[in-house]
Amino acid sequence: MSGLLRFLTGRVLQVVLTLLGVSLVTFALVHAMPGNLAQEMLGREATPERVRSLTRLLGLDQPWPVQYIRWLALLVSPSDLRGLGALTVPTLELLGIAGSVALVVALGVASLQARLRGSRLDRGIGIAAYVLYTLPSFWVGLMLLWWFADWLLWLPATGPQPAGQSVAHWWLRMILPVLTLVLATVASWSTLFRAAIEEALRSDYVRTARAKGLSEGQVLRRHALRPAALPVITVVGMSLPTMFNNVVAIELVFAMAGLGSSLVSAVWGLQYGMAGYLVLVIAAVTALGSLLADLLYALADPRIQFS
Amino acid sequence: MLARPEPLPRSEAAPTPHSAPWRRLVHHPLVWSGLLLLMFLLLFSFLGPVFYHKDVNTVHVSQMLMPPSRAFPLGTDALGENELGELMIGGQLPIWSGFLAAFAATVLGAAVGIAGGFGGRLMDSITMRLADGVLGVPQVVAILLVESIFGIHASLLVLIFALTAWPLTARLLRAETLALRVTPFIEAARAGGSPSWRVLLRHVLPNLFDALVATFQTQFTNAVLVLAIASFVGAGMGAPWNWGSMIYENQNALLSGQWWLIVLPGALFALLVVSVYLIGEGLRAAFNPQAELRNRPEALS
Numbered sequence: 001m002s003g004l005l006r007f008l009t010g011r012v013l014q015v016v017l018t019l020l021g022v023s024l025v026t027f028a029l030v031h032a033m034p035g036n037l038a039q040e041m042l043g044r045e046a047t048p049e050r051v052r053s054l055t056r057l058l059g060l061d062q063p064w065p066v067q068y069i070r071w072l073a074l075l076v077s078p079s080d081l082r083g084l085g086a087l088t089v090p091t092l093e094l095l096g097i098a099g100s101v102a103l104v105v106a107l108g109v110a111s112l113q114a115r116l117r118g119s120r121l122d123r124g125i126g127i128a129a130y131v132l133y134t135l136p137s138f139w140v141g142l143m144l145l146w147w148f149a150d151w152l153l154w155l156p157a158t159g160p161q162p163a164g165q166s167v168a169h170w171w172l173r174m175i176l177p178v179l180t181l182v183l184a185t186v187a188s189w190s191t192l193f194r195a196a197i198e199e200a201l202r203s204d205y206v207r208t209a210r211a212k213g214l215s216e217g218q219v220l221r222r223h224a225l226r227p228a229a230l231p232v233i234t235v236v237g238m239s240l241p242t243m244f245n246n247v248v249a250i251e252l253v254f255a256m257a258g259l260g261s262s263l264v265s266a267v268w269g270l271q272y273g274m275a276g277y278l279v280l281v282i283a284a285v286t287a288l289g290s291l292l293a294d295l296l297y298a299l300a301d302p303r304i305q306f307s
Numbered sequence: 308m309l310a311r312p313e314p315l316p317r318s319e320a321a322p323t324p325h326s327a328p329w330r331r332l333v334h335h336p337l338v339w340s341g342l343l344l345l346m347f348l349l350l351f352s353f354l355g356p357v358f359y360h361k362d363v364n365t366v367h368v369s370q371m372l373m374p375p376s377r378a379f380p381l382g383t384d385a386l387g388e389n390e391l392g393e394l395m396i397g398g399q400l401p402i403w404s405g406f407l408a409a410f411a412a413t414v415l416g417a418a419v420g421i422a423g424g425f426g427g428r429l430m431d432s433i434t435m436r437l438a439d440g441v442l443g444v445p446q447v448v449a450i451l452l453v454e455s456i457f458g459i460h461a462s463l464l465v466l467i468f469a470l471t472a473w474p475l476t477a478r479l480l481r482a483e484t485l486a487l488r489v490t491p492f493i494e495a496a497r498a499g500g501s502p503s504w505r506v507l508l509r510h511v512l513p514n515l516f517d518a519l520v521a522t523f524q525t526q527f528t529n530a531v532l533v534l535a536i537a538s539f540v541g542a543g544m545g546a547p548w549n550w551g552s553m554i555y556e557n558q559n560a561l562l563s564g565q566w567w568l569i570v571l572p573g574a575l576f577a578l579l580v581v582s583v584y585l586i587g588e589g590l591r592a593a594f595n596p597q598a599e600l601r602n603r604p605e606a607l608s
Contacts, residue, residue, distance in 0.1 A: 018440045029456055134528065134580040136535040139554060139573035146561040146569075244445035249536045263448065264540050267455040275455040279448055286443050 004298055004305045011294045015287045022283040027068050030276040075277055084281050090160065091247060091258035092285070097174065098181035099243070103236065106186050110193035111220055114201060126191070133187035138249035141180040145253065148176060159256035177254045184246045189235060196231040200224040229300055237293025240286045259285075335593055341585025348579055352398030359392060374565070384557050384568050393553060394571060400538070400549035401531055401579060404465050408530035411469035413523045416476025421515070423477065424484025425507060435481070438474035446471045446533045451540065459541050468530055475529075476522045483518045487511055517591050524587040528580050535576055550575055 062070075074080060109125060116122045132140075149157040160173045200206065201224050209219045248260035255261075259282055266274040298304045375382045381390035423434035450467045457463060487493055487510075496506045538551025550572035557568040 241445040245447040272455040
């Protein structure tokens with residue numbers, strides 16, 4: 001059990017260090033604006049005394065470590081946390097649902113490809129996956145909107161809103177954004193999963209299983225998918241940043257309230273302070289997500305527990 | 308007395324423009340389709356506007372969202388501009404920024420990765436810790452943050468992409484370098500007294516060709532997609548005109564029936580990425596040592 005503990009402590013430490021680094025860089029960027037912030041806020045005609053008093057009020061004359069602590073402290077104040085939390089939930093919902101669906105679909109496609117190795121269907125799926133991969137996610141989202149919302153009128157044209165809709169309607173609204181994110185993610189995942197499954201299919205114990213007379217499906221399920229789970233977990237954990245890239249675009253296209261769209265609004269309004277906080281939250285979510293993946297990996301790989 | 312050694316067979320000598328890999332490259336169908344596609348896109352975006360500048364960037368307020376006609380071969384967009392002209396100009400930013408960003412990320416990542424793989428254990432763990440840290444940064448998020456502070460500048464986007472995308476390349480190159488390090492010929496080179504830099508240049512780098520091409524393909528795809536998203540979002544901030552911002556500006560065109568205003572820029576993005584991918588696949592297939600062995604079984608003995 002100590003191997004597991006050592007592994008996890010190392011990973012947690014890395015997450016903490018990464019977040020520290022991200023927060024420092026974000027703080028440096030946000031406060032690196034040339035010129036005095038107080039001067040900017042008061043305008044050109046402000047008297048030096050007014051600039052000085054505002055500077056003192058905002059704490060801009062403190063040494064930067066103090067400013068950094070104050071900036072962080074503002075982030076964890078209850079009102080800020082509540083607001084940021086309200087934004088994080090829709091994004092997490094989108095990520096969670098789309099991630100789970102993409103995982104199942106990608107595993108299914110990859111298993112199918114591994115079974116039909118070398119056939120035309122295998123190559124066809126591979127080409128289709130690649131073409132899907134090259135299409136920008138916002139473009140796919142707009143296409144889906146056009147077909148299903150404008151043309152067929154089957155689905156609503158916006159994503160779930162913060163309030164004011166029934167549960168059923170919430171799910172209905174979630175379909176298109178989730179579908180877009182799934183399409184954007186499945187392409188790369190199925191290719192990587194396929195490589196992992198094929199690797200597992202080449203091992204000796206699979207050869208034994210086949211020699212025993214197990215059907216190909218049984219071999220796949222009982223002997224190949226388990227060891228393939230390790231690279232699968234790694235891939236999923238490492239995909240979080242890319243998924244966030246797409247989430248920003250998707251939240252914008254489907255007019256959803258979430259971390260991504262809020263970041264976009266902050267950027268449009270040149271509100272770099274707000275943008276800085278949002279980036280920190282996104283970095284935290286990403287880091288925690290990869291930590292979760294590492295935990296799953298450690299649990300799935302017995303070698304870590306008993307080393 | 309020592310016998311005079313036989314001159315080496317042609318293809319085992321240093322590669323010349325007529326040696327086997329080059330011949331394979333030149334005859335490879337993938338390379339040609341990719342090159343043609345890329346050439347078309349380059350000419351379309353950079354040479355096209357020089358010759359075809361009919362009403363480009365001129366707003367015709369009375370003629371917004373018109374279907375294709377003689378005056379406007381692809382119709383007009385939501386701002387009343389000539390769509391064909393806009394598509395041409397719109398490609399310049401994705402193409403040059405995509406290549407530059409991918410190149411920068413590849414060079415940076417390769418430098419770090421090779422340094423980590425070839426240098427000592429300390430160098431390796433420092434570089435890998437750094438890579439793991441940066442790996443968790445979503446590129447679009449970083450770009451947006453910087454944009455909110457410094458405004459939208461294409462070269463800034465390229466820089467941020469390179470600074471956040473290099474870890475992927477670094478990891479791959481590190482793994483490849485580590486694998487190469489323990490091969491007999493590298494060990495022989497070092498045992499023979501060659502300084503490290505020479506071993507790197509003459510023996511390690513040429514064998515990293517495959518990995519470098521593969522990683523450039525991936526980085527190019529990522530760069531184009533990330534910069535597309537950044538342009539799409541940046542359209543709300545007065546970004547320079549490009550395919551991504553065109554898609555944003557013309558979102559409502561889907562409702563009014565001008566679907567090509569959205570479909571065409573998206574398809575062009577995909578074609579750009581595919582062209583570079585094909586060229587890369589052709590390069591890798593041509594310079595693959597396995598191909599040499601397949602064609603000349605006597606080389607094995």
